[in-house]
Amino acid sequence: MSVDIQLAPVIHFEPGVSTSKPSRSGNLAASALRAGSLVAFVAILLVFSLTAPYFLSVGNIGNVLGQSAISGVLAIGLTIVLIAGGSNVVTGGIDLSLAANMGLSAAVYATAAQLGYGDATAVAAALLTGLLIGAVNAIAVVVAGIVPLLATLAVMNIVAGLELVLTQNTVIPASTPLLTALSSSGPLGIPALAYVLLVFTLIAAAIVQYTSAGLQLYAVGEFPDAARAAGLPVRRLVAGAFIASGLCGGFAGILSVSNLSGSTTGSGEMLLPVVVTALLGSVFSRRLVPTVIGTLLSTLFVGFLVNGFQLLNISSVLVSGVQGLLILLVVSATTLLRRQEA
Template identity: 65%
Template structure:
């Protein structure tokens, strides 16, 4: 049933010449492969959920599901910020959009929040400063990429080191505890006993998904990333969208910083360790999207998939070290499959 609908579905809007260029038989094969890949990802996710639900009585409890969402909140917010940069900058891993400063941004923003709270500043000031920190980092990235035309991979790598250094200077590499009304609310439980951070992640993902996937602005961002030449020809200020995407990811870093301060009761060291998991989550996102392209909903599902694996492994009393192995295997599969598909399409 599903396969048939796929055959009659016209090619994606961004590939108008595709059908004419590729012979019919390999066209069918391509569609089948794509469908298999994306259907496969959903099937794997469903299977994983089923296995965990059958083998652990508490897996599907609202309390545990809420925990999974809350545990995925920090990396999820960062991965969504990163996804916006990837969408606006294009998916090429080397020259396309990427923001490697996100995890360090989260660390510095959390440190700014915790330091100001310790210095007796009210929540509004501390939280405002944390978000502003993220935004400034985003602005530096934006200037480096759009004004100085540095490849995002290198620009954000440099900014990552600067930000990491600033965090060390600010915290002296120590833990700065913080207990504030805002943090207590964020780390506590909300309606239905589900953690507030879980609502935070869902809310942030929903708003971003609507903006990127259901508005004219979102369409333009996607156009800028996928076809910069065409976008420029049709009068879009490409650089402005790219800069905007870095500002947004910077802000995501600031927000994740506040979430992290809530989750860890202050700022702690080692924020940089989150970078690779976040990049991995964003790279895994396309398998959870309809057309195997980066999307906010895909990244959210990818973040939750990783969260479910980690949680389920603990519930089954299995070593969590296996999770990173499974993640790596999935990415290798996804990247090789999409590369093969693209080569065939091209």
């Protein structure tokens, strides 16, 4: 169907584009950008460690890791969709329902816990909620053929509405043994959520970067025509990416309940930071494509930025400005490089 064509950035399969010279300069610029972003990351860490008290302490680094867990899990979910759909922001893969998904899953978890169900039931209910939302997205995109931007926007509204119905727009406090464990500190006094983020990233990276299914996702996202010609199940892979992303939303919902001791309103505010983080992740990868580790790095980059600013006692107002500037830089740089490559 036409959906697969819409998913792909047009630039990629224009015929006769790869003459060797521009491609080489493109690679050069790409590696410069990649090196540049890493250098910038390290430089910022260095500046903070020299100027901001407590920045380099184990406790603080653990705090940042823990605070990044929820946005990290969501951004990694979005990364999978970006990989399978191609990273053109308008016509490519995007899942705008992720933050609302987290909100509803959190509300489902908190409600189940309040009704007296155990952790196992509540976890299953939250993950199932996420999975269902992912499945609806997948059907809307793959079967109905709606552009992901619009399909997931519609689903986002439905999900946010369901959360309102379930919670009546109130805070639902929850306390279970699992939540207590997740919000406590693990070894080295580092928050348990920090370990959760690291383990989750490792598992996601192993699946996406090192299995044939992961490789097929990249093929579908970047060269859908070639992928289809090679006999790859394009639609099934795209659907799978949305379902995986939905599952990440459900998982992030559980983490959110533990972090906020319940489900609270306003989860939708997470959406833009998560989109920014996932898109920013591309600059931390060798070929300027979305990767799980790249997304983890960009999540931590944003996390350290916010944390360092607070430690330096600089107004949090500046942080959103810097984030916006960064995303503008990244998107324009990658777009320019892509055009150069073509």
